[in-house]
Amino acid sequence: MAELVAAVAASHAPLITGSPESAEPAQKDRVYAGMAALRAELEEARPDALIVCSNEHFANFFLDNFPPYCIGVGDRHLGPAEDWLRIERGPLLGHPELGRWLVERLLADDFDPAFSADLCLDHGVMTVLHFLNPGWRVPVVPIVQNCGVAPMPTLGRCYRLGAGLRRAVDAWPVPQRVALIGTGGLSHWVGMPGMGRINADFDRWFLDRLSTGRADDVLSLTDAKLEEAGNGAHEIRSWLTVAGAVGGKPARVLVYEPVSAWVTGMGVVTYSDHLRRE
Amino acid sequence: MKAYALQKAIYDHLNARGRPDPPAIEPGTLRRRYGLGNAEIRALCEGDVATLYRLGVHPVLLNAYARARVPHDRYRAALAELEQLG
Numbered sequence: 001m002a003e004l005v006a007a008v009a010a011s012h013a014p015l016i017t018g019s020p021e022s023a024e025p026a027q028k029d030r031v032y033a034g035m036a037a038l039r040a041e042l043e044e045a046r047p048d049a050l051i052v053c054s055n056e057h058f059a060n061f062f063l064d065n066f067p068p069y070c071i072g073v074g075d076r077h078l079g080p081a082e083d084w085l086r087i088e089r090g091p092l093l094g095h096p097e098l099g100r101w102l103v104e105r106l107l108a109d110d111f112d113p114a115f116s117a118d119l120c121l122d123h124g125v126m127t128v129l130h131f132l133n134p135g136w137r138v139p140v141v142p143i144v145q146n147c148g149v150a151p152m153p154t155l156g157r158c159y160r161l162g163a164g165l166r167r168a169v170d171a172w173p174v175p176q177r178v179a180l181i182g183t184g185g186l187s188h189w190v191g192m193p194g195m196g197r198i199n200a201d202f203d204r205w206f207l208d209r210l211s212t213g214r215a216d217d218v219l220s221l222t223d224a225k226l227e228e229a230g231n232g233a234h235e236i237r238s239w240l241t242v243a244g245a246v247g248g249k250p251a252r253v254l255v256y257e258p259v260s261a262w263v264t265g266m267g268v269v270t271y272s273d274h275l276r277r278e
Numbered sequence: 279m280k281a282y283a284l285q286k287a288i289y290d291h292l293n294a295r296g297r298p299d300p301p302a303i304e305p306g307t308l309r310r311r312y313g314l315g316n317a318e319i320r321a322l323c324e325g326d327v328a329t330l331y332r333l334g335v336h337p338v339l340l341n342a343y344a345r346a347r348v349p350h351d352r353y354r355a356a357l358a359e360l361e362q363l364g
Contacts, residue, residue, distance in 0.1 A: 014345065058339045062289045063282060081293070082345065120293070148338040191337030191344065193361035195354065231337055 002172035006045040007246050007271040008038050008132075009182035009239045012054065013264040014123035017130055018085045022261040034255030034268035035131035041272050042132055047179035049095045050133060050140045051102070051165065053238045054124035054183045055147035060116065067114035068153040069161065071106075072121075072142040073099035079121030087130050092121065095139035098172065102141065105168035111161060119144065128183045138179075145241070147184060147234040155226075156219040158237040162244025169245075182242035184235025186265035187258075192231060198258040202229035203265035206236060210251040210269060215243040232264065239269075246271040280318065281334035287312040287322065288335065288343045303347075327356035 020028055059081040061067065076091040083089070096117070103115045125142050133140070145161075146152050153161075162180075169178050186206060187199035209217045218240065226233050243251070251269040259266050287301065287308055294300030301307050303322050308314045314322075321329040325348040330340055344353040 019350070058289055058336075058342055059293065063285065063336075082342075084345065149336060191335075191339070191341030191357075192331065193357055195357045 002169050002174055002176045002178055004166060004169050004180060004245065004275055005047055005177040005272075006042055006179035007242050007275060008041065008179070008269065009242045009251075010035065010038060010128050010268045011186055011264055011266040012124050012127050012183040013188075013259070013262040013266065014082060014085055014127060015262040016266070017087055017127050018082075018123075019261070023259050024261070027257045027259050030255050031257050031259065031266045031268070037254050038268060038270060039132050039134075041270060042179055045179055045272060046177055047138055048176040049098050049178050050129075050138050050181055051098070051143065051169075051178060052125050052129065052140055052181045052183065053143045053145065053241045055235050055238060056144040057122050057124060057148065059120045059122040060144065063149070066146055066149055068112075068157075069143055069145045070114040070116050070119065071099055071103050072117075072119035072140075072144075073103065073115045074117040074119060077119055077121050077140060077142060080126035081120050081122040085123055085126060087126050090136050092129070092136045093139040095141050097174070098176070098178070099141040101172050102165065102168050105171060106161075106164050109164045109167060111164050124183055128181060132181065145237050147237045148231070150223065152223065152234060153237070155221060155237060155240055159215065159219055159240040159244035162241035163247070165241070166245040166247075180242055180245050182238040184238035185229075185233050186236065186267050187229035188232035188264040189230035190232045190263070194230060196260050196263050197230065198260055198265045199229040199233070200258040200265060202233065203256060203258065203267060207251075207253050207256055207267055207269065210239070210243060211253050213248055213250040215240060215248045242271065246274055249274045280315070283312045283314060284318045284322070284330075284333060285335055285339055287314065288339055292342055292346060325352070327353055328360050331360060
């Protein structure tokens with residue numbers, strides 16, 4: 001049977017690779033160190049496949065059809081969509097067997113994922129994998145959630161999706177090691193007045209809830225409340241999906257930096273300690 | 279409907295991968311394919327972030343467009359000006 005061997009989450013921001021030098025050097029170094037620590041964890045976990053849960057930024061879907069979440073089932077994924085990230089355009093290896101398994105199991109579990117054999121991956125996936133999957137060596141199943149265009153799936157639904165993903169991985173009758181990576185926010189304002197502002201109080205509250213096993217406190221936030229941390233804060237949905245996959249156990253926070261130059265609160269957390277003990 | 283067409287023009291332009299005839303950001307194409315008017319066409323062609331925002335372009339889509347076509351300093355300045363105006 002398959003095994004979940006790592007579960008981590010990290011903020012994504014296009015400027016982390018597109019303009020790293022714009023950040024204050026000490027901040028940049030601390031964020032990069034956090035990403036390096038995650039990479040070391042993943043190398044130790046030796047995953048055969050990565051499930052990367054990010055969000056849609058209009059790189060695939062438009063207002064004529066905007067699914068709450070879509071699972072990439074292709075054998076290749078094109079990316080990055082942006083040509084200014086300073087990341088060489090791949091294709092990345094996909095994992096169609098795992099992708100289709102996740103779709104089938106989630107449907108059987110009363111979730112309703114869309115699927116696509118032709119997802120284009122943007123900074124949401126590519127910047128984080130640039131650090132965590134150098135050379136694109138490990139096959140990837142991307143999941144893009146709607147974390148930006150209202151109406152969006154509820155925070156609770158995204159958390160429960162994580163639990164559903166975990167059940168699906170645990171039931172996969174193939175002896176493969178699977179890692180789950182969530183990417184998104186924390187607080188940030190995107191494409192609107194306020195861009196560059198960061199709500200560090202919110203970010204620290206959110207990370208405190210994750211690190212003390214109280215993700216439940218977050219699930220009751222309304223979208224309006226969440227937007228006090230910017231329209232980009234909706235992307236914590238991906239973090240909650242990872243939290244749901246580990247049953248809400250406490251995260252270990254590796255780094256938090258409010259990096260205004262990258263217009264994002266940058267956090268890095270891991271749950272892999274729990275998985276090693278299971 | 280104008281906001282929808284305006285956003286569709288941006289989306290098609292940014293996601294032209296593999297299409298034989300990707301839509302260009304130029305007045306003839308924007309008028310013919312998307313039925314855009316002068317204000318929308320001017321804002322798109324000039325990368326006028328503030329006007330595109332006021333015309334209802336979704337911020338996430340606007341961000342993708344601005345990052346691809348507008349110098350960073352000009353993009354941030356436009357949003358800062360919008361904030362000052364309230």
